[in-house]
Amino acid sequence: MAGTIAKFRQEGKKVVIMHLTEAELSSNGTVENRQLEAKNACEVLGLPDPIQFQFPDRKLLEHREEAIDAIVQVIRKLRPKIVFAPNHQDRHPDHGHCGELTKEAFFSAGIKKYLSHDENEAFLPQALYFFQINGIVTPDFLIDISTTIDLKYQALACFESQFSSKEAQVKTPLNSGYIEKLKARDLLLGGEAGVTYAEGFLSERPILIHDLLGDE
Template sequence: MELDILVFGAHPDDAELGAGATIAKEVANGKKVGIIDLTRGELGTRGTPEIRDMEADKAAKILGLAVRENLEFADGFFVNDHKHQIEVIKTIRKYRPKIVLCNAVEDRHIDHARGSKLVSDACFLSGLVKIDTKLEEDGQWQEPWRPKAVYHYIQWKNLEPDFVVDVSGFIDKKKEAIMAYASQFYDPESDEPETPISSKNFIDSVIYRARDLGRLIGVEHAEGFTVERHIGVHHLEDLI
């Protein structure tokens, strides 16, 4: 299956928090979108990996994803090395996306920046013809593939975006997908330990950021991304 957009996250819920409304909008526009979670988030203070698996499946259905997979790297301990790059390359070559979205280039959680660099490097390496990979499920050698663009969504740190996407009308879908992770986020009934992301204020801040970015470009809500290269447009009117 070829995808238009492949979104990577170090943990289940990263993609929803950083780009959930953009994903929902692209799916509504007929694009095939998938998410690859690098880890199962097994070091998370709240919940369990098994619960996170079920929550990720629920969020995938809410967003209308074409596919969601988990590479089961070690939460907190995966590194940007040959072994992990090859596994990401296999996934990129399997789905041949035009665009890849991935973690923030700088953030509070060490896995975010690490996952960002790992995926970015793998996107480049995936286009090299002398790197041989095959999928275990079918034993077929894969053709090289390099995505047209790699964009990084913004997470905990309030990084300055290089561009923003108008996601007006899709913020409720983003919130619904986020709240699919009931073990991780605000739940007044929960007796689990409090974390930096389990307060109501955190969820409010995610929505507020989208509202504020939207305000800056004259729309209701927006999500921000950073880029690795210059942004090109065909015409001046392409800009909002």
């Protein structure tokens, strides 16, 4: 959803990214160079460095309570209007698990007696939406990213260790045409809404529109 992030930033909105793992089991690259790649991608998008936790790669659910509590504390500290998380349906189980844990934390952050020792007060954001990393599903709504598509792919290009198809790299779905498929999905979704490029999102609750004729 980097196109949407770039659009938010151009509109002056504050955006913060949070990583639950360091992806230490990734087939290519090292934790150190991926940390640098993430920092560079954030710079492209006009973001601060991501919040980085160190829950073990592929063992998120073994640390379920700790991960939920960590997300709760970030939500209460930053008090975001909207939280985004990976869609539950994804090729990579960790992506789906991240979405599940965020859903739990989103709810728990608003419970006053949950983590009553937390220095930050209970807070419930306005909405939780899910973005699709792998594959394609029918979204509940789209965001036009036609003006920020270049920034999106500049940010993704920072992750050379993941998307490069150099000879020394282990072949993975990420360096086997993923970027091309992703851009095709952005193009396809945009065409569905009559714009050039769009990103799709899912919502588990109905979306309230205050002014149908004024919402373009």
